[in-house]
Amino acid sequence: MITLYGKAASRTSRNLWALEELGVAYKHVPADYLKGDTKTPEFLSINPAGKVPALTDGDVVMTESLAMNLYIAQTYGAGTLWPADKAAQAKCIQWTLWAATELEPPAVGRLVEFVFKKEHERDQKNVDALAERTKAPLNVLMAALTRTPYLTGTAFTIADLNVSAVAEYLVRTKFDLAPWPIVLKWVNECLGRAANQKVNQMKLAS
């Protein structure tokens, strides 16, 4: 059985979402970095870098939230989060890397400015630069979603989950997605899924 480490209000939420989508049994250890839970010898034996999330599953031990979701999808989501079709599987891998390299840097930048900093500490020049950097990836996403309702075709897969979990930072920091209406509709639909709503409740409780 999967044991997932990390409190819900962290990137662990991405993995909670994937597990909830699939309805697989898992144990959640809500390790809180603010309380030093990620620097204990026990946790460091799982992730020597002392970061959440991490998971164990039999002899599998791994970190990196988006990679963990690929693992969860491949292992437990055949035919659903992990599509049966090889071409769609390749797209799941592609969009997961795309989320990490293209979308996450500007999205995390905004999260830092809007969530971790107080209003008077905000660097407006950086906020503007990040907004500019966000446009190109949103255009790429929009083009893809114009062709098919979900990133790999007609069904929600790990590609949509991993990309929308990163796009959530844009929603949370009130980035105006109106110029990308198809992206806006898609992200609301993804984030509105029952499994993610459950994770949002877990975040509030943590």
Add this chain to the structure above:
Amino acid sequence: MLKIYGSVMSRASRNIWAAEECKAPYDLVSLDFRKGEHKQPAYLAINPAGKMPSIVDGDVVMAESLAINMFIAQKYGKGALWPAEEKGQAKCMQWTLWAAAELEPVAYGRLREVLFKKEDERDHKLLADLAEKGKPIVGVLDAVLQSSDFICGAQFTLADLNVACVMEYMVRSNFDLSPWPKTAAWYKACAARAGNQKVQSLRAEAMKAAA
């Protein structure tokens, strides 16, 4: 058959390395970005974002160099580049994302300064800041390499390939790996592999042709 679109001078080199490692037959469709070949309709049909590299393999069409390598390893490298056990496969996924999310921003930042700028135009403060940021990141890899020659154990896998092709940017931008002797030895072993040597010779040819 696997078709790799891109220039050997671009991130397509990573995919050439992986295909060579797997001894997978492939066609390299060279695109010259200086001539804007990656913005022509024929290529945009494969990758609407107009970025290199991309691959086509049967009905598989995909982009993102490190993701492409995961596909190549899974399809052509079972039991070798893609380990047979789930435990190793999970590590390959983890380190691929780690290379992209942790190492590449620092490594590419340094490469950009060194490769695209003349010595006197370089932002030396940025280079030093990125070197400082790179230290704990290299430290994470080095900790793993204390107990095994390669990331997943005794065998070279996709985890090593994907991390090493990003680490190459650190080396090319003169980041000194000597404080991490295990990592320095690991990098040397990865770079010396025949698959990477092939990439290096293709690059040398391309540079000669351009000169």
